[in-house]
Amino acid sequence: MSSVVVVGAGPTGLALACGLAAAGVRVRVVEKRQEPATTSRALGLQPRGAEVLDRLGALADLPERSVGIARVVTHVNGKPMADLQVGRPTKLVTRPGLLMSQVDVEAALSQRLSELGVEVEWGKELLAVAQDVSGVTLSFPGEQIRSTWLIGCDGAHSRVRKAAGIDFPGVSVIENFLLADVQADLPLPPDTVSVWLRADSMLGAFPLPGHRVWRLMAPARAEDLDPGADGIANELTRQLRDHAGLAPSLVAKVLWTSTFRIHRRLASTYRRGRILLAGDAAHIHSPFGGQGMNTGLGDAENLAWKLALVTHGSASDALLDTYEAERRPIAREVLASTSSLTRMVVGDTAFARVARDHVFVPLMNRPLVQRLIWEQSSQLKIHYRTGPLGARFGGRGPLGTPRAGDRVPDLPCRRTDRSSTRLHAELGARWVLLVPAPGDGEAYLAVAERHLGPAMAVIPLVPSASKRRCVMLVRPDGHLAWKGGSTTSLDTWLRHKLGTTTHHTPESDET
Numbered sequence: 001m002s003s004v005v006v007v008g009a010g011p012t013g014l015a016l017a018c019g020l021a022a023a024g025v026r027v028r029v030v031e032k033r034q035e036p037a038t039t040s041r042a043l044g045l046q047p048r049g050a051e052v053l054d055r056l057g058a059l060a061d062l063p064e065r066s067v068g069i070a071r072v073v074t075h076v077n078g079k080p081m082a083d084l085q086v087g088r089p090t091k092l093v094t095r096p097g098l099l100m101s102q103v104d105v106e107a108a109l110s111q112r113l114s115e116l117g118v119e120v121e122w123g124k125e126l127l128a129v130a131q132d133v134s135g136v137t138l139s140f141p142g143e144q145i146r147s148t149w150l151i152g153c154d155g156a157h158s159r160v161r162k163a164a165g166i167d168f169p170g171v172s173v174i175e176n177f178l179l180a181d182v183q184a185d186l187p188l189p190p191d192t193v194s195v196w197l198r199a200d201s202m203l204g205a206f207p208l209p210g211h212r213v214w215r216l217m218a219p220a221r222a223e224d225l226d227p228g229a230d231g232i233a234n235e236l237t238r239q240l241r242d243h244a245g246l247a248p249s250l251v252a253k254v255l256w257t258s259t260f261r262i263h264r265r266l267a268s269t270y271r272r273g274r275i276l277l278a279g280d281a282a283h284i285h286s287p288f289g290g291q292g293m294n295t296g297l298g299d300a301e302n303l304a305w306k307l308a309l310v311t312h313g314s315a316s317d318a319l320l321d322t323y324e325a326e327r328r329p330i331a332r333e334v335l336a337s338t339s340s341l342t343r344m345v346v347g348d349t350a351f352a353r354v355a356r357d358h359v360f361v362p363l364m365n366r367p368l369v370q371r372l373i374w375e376q377s378s379q380l381k382i383h384y385r386t387g388p389l390g391a392r393f394g395g396r397g398p399l400g401t402p403r404a405g406d407r408v409p410d411l412p413c414r415r416t417d418r419s420s421t422r423l424h425a426e427l428g429a430r431w432v433l434l435v436p437a438p439g440d441g442e443a444y445l446a447v448a449e450r451h452l453g454p455a456m457a458v459i460p461l462v463p464s465a466s467k468r469r470c471v472m473l474v475r476p477d478g479h480l481a482w483k484g485g486s487t488t489s490l491d492t493w494l495r496h497k498l499g500t501t502t503h504h505t506p507e508s509d510e511t
Contacts, residue, residue, distance in 0.1 A: 005147040012279030012296035013153030014109035019304025023114035032125035040102035048379035049294035058112035066098035072192040082364035093235040129163035158281035164272040170265025184254040196243035203243045232257040270324035283331035286338040305476040316499040326387040414461040434472040451500035
């Protein structure tokens with residue numbers, strides 16, 4: 001009997017399995033496809049998505065093999081109107097966004113999962129699910145699998161979600177959206193996403209890794225579209241001519257085409273008994289803003305450490321309810337923001353088009369607006385302060401130190417040999433105790449290990465980053481769990497907030 005079965009070998013399912021396997025959980029990943037995908041709709045990693053892969057040990061050489069995007073240039077009626085610089089570092093965002101196929105992300109995660117001793121089981125199509133008080137039974141052609149927990153990462157048409165009886169309400173946003181990957185000699189900057197807006201139509205061109213490879217994407221009316229790959233390619237090259245004045249003959253080869261509907265849907269719950277949902281099985285939305293795959297990776301990382309504690313018997317399964325409490329509001333916000341962005345970009349009403357062309361697009365040239373857009377799309381502003389594990393009230397501490405639920409910034413630290421490093425370089429998918437100075441963390445480590453297990457690290461901050469003798473416990477997803485100056489306080493937080501159990505007496509207070 002497996003501890004966890006993950007259905008779906010997309011980025012969310014693979015990232016979740018990596019997090020679980022790294023925490024010592026017995027996990028199986030099953031996928032109805034016969035082999036890994038060779039094409040995908042999703043493009044790229046936002047800075048937070050890259051952080052997640054880095055913590056999981058799966059980032060590898062993806063930054064070197066991707067296209068670093070410096071700007072998004074928006075044209076209105078054929079004229080460039082906005083130059084949105086998205087590659088410029090800010091105090092919050094220190095790494096760029098990366099454009100690459102989802103296929104490359106899946107390959108990197110699959111490689112990491114294999115290193116952790118887990119192989120994807122291809123060609124296993126889920127037929128039925130039955131759960132009881134002790135586990136879940138999954139039926140496949142000619143086989144049944146018994147598992148303690150089942151996680152549905154099987155996309156928008158999730159069979160796991162349907163089997164669990166979880167509603168997926170929502171609406172259609174755009175009926176026909178066209179994609180094509182092409183080899184083309186487009187006279188466009190290779191570090192720039194180019195967008196053209198005219199009336200109620202738009203066209204985007206995204207540079208991809210490879211020799212002269214571009215992704216073209218645009219909505220289209222059903223009556224204007226010929227079915228089949230040739231029809232999609234012809235419509236996109238026609239729009240390339242009409243919007244950008246670029247001859248269709250510049251497109252030398254069509255590599256792949258697709259068409260789909262854009263929906264906005266959110267699962268009514270992320271959990272039913274021993275079944276949980278993550279990624280597109282729990283939420284789908286417009287691709288505008290590049291939030292989809294990255295939101296799924298965030299789901300996976302949040303759920304992995306919680307499910308690991310429950311599986312190891314270190315916490316009650318009530319901890320899993322904090323997964324929905326923390327992640328569903330994030331999805332709700334992403335659905336709202338991407339839907340608004342889609343309506344604004346496409347200009348589905350005359351008023352929307354006037355506001356877009358004369359207000360929103362020109363505003364994107366302002367440095368403050370550019371920084372706000374870039375930091376928001378990076379997903380590094382995500383926090384869980386208002387969730388059940390967060391600190392709902394109270395400001396930040398000295399020097400901007402975070403409060404419970406905040407993402408911990410990349411603070412300067414020292415290794416045990418006293419060499420300099422940064423927090424994010426040392427995190428990995430594990431619990432970390434940040435201490436003011438070497439030797440300060442032994443008593444706290446003893447308390448934390450009794451609750452969370454031995455897979456922990458103690459990292460001293462450099463003196464300039466710690467004016468107070470305050471210890472911080474950082475979650476495996478990089479968010480602050482607790483901070484204080486008392487081992488009794490830490491023991492109480494672990495027992496009451498996480499529901500962890502220990503049969504040992506906590507250490508005496510240390511300040």
